[in-house]
Amino acid sequence: MERRQLEYFIAVVEHGGFTAAANALHVAQPSLSHAIRTLERELGGSLFHRLPHGAALTSAGTALVGPARQVLRDLSTASSSVREVLGLSGGRLDIVSQTTLAVDPLAGILGHFHVAHPKVGVRVVDPERGSEVVHMVGTGQCELGLVDGSVSTSDLRCVELPEQEMHVVLPPDHPHPDADAVTLRELAGLDLIVTPPGTATRDTLEEVCAAHDVVPRIVVQTAHRAMIVPLVLAGVGAALLPTSMAADAALRGARMLSTHPRLLRRGRLVWRSGPLSPAAQAFVSLAVPPAQG
Known part of the structure; x- marks a missing residue:
């Protein structure tokens, strides 16, 4: 063979x-x-x-x-290890990540990684559901994964990533009072643009609505995340987005508000037990704060 x-x-x-x-x-x-x-x-x-x-x-x-x-x-890891010992560079790193975590923090980590290892090619796959991330890492399709902290990763090694704050993004002319924050009860009552069931942001919204005994008012459900901000700007409804995506929407004219109390999410970086390739090990070292390394 x-x-x-x-x-x-x-x-x-x-x-x-x-x-x-x-x-x-x-x-x-x-x-x-x-x-x-x-x-x-x-x-x-x-x-x-x-x-x-x-x-x-x-x-x-x-x-x-x-x-x-x-x-x-294993062959790829062995080959990369030899190249590293010989002082060579190159190879490829495969990462699977839920979309919001791919935007932040993955994009920023990859920026630092590319500066340190410019000859390593990176492939990023972004399924919607965290269970797919766990499956792709567990079956060896990707070496590293970024997944929402609520997803079970019991068969994988993992470290916690920094918390992400979620913000509400409203159309520019939305009648919500001119304020810096939206209460969770107010969030539950908005016309909402959402991702499909089982996605991390959708789960967060449904938890908020369930806590206030409110059926979410979904005006658009889409798996195409690139549509969300244009839909908000077009006045269709509100959306819940992580800070970096919400800030980009604000630059385009949307209203960006915090939630009260703050909605926080924490992601995890996961990988299979056993040796990592030098590229993956270098990525983990960049992603994990020293106290966790």
């Missing part, structure tokens, strides 16, 4: 077919197909059902996905 075979196998899994995988890897499809057939002969069974439009995993293929990803991750 060779590294190349496992890379081709995982590419077919992730892209749903041999042609798409070959295109993504920039290799000829016959070469990729031959490598997969050789792997199947070595393992003694088919890994894929060949379909007219793509490929589906067999039970044997499903069993191989997790170990294959872990082997590739």
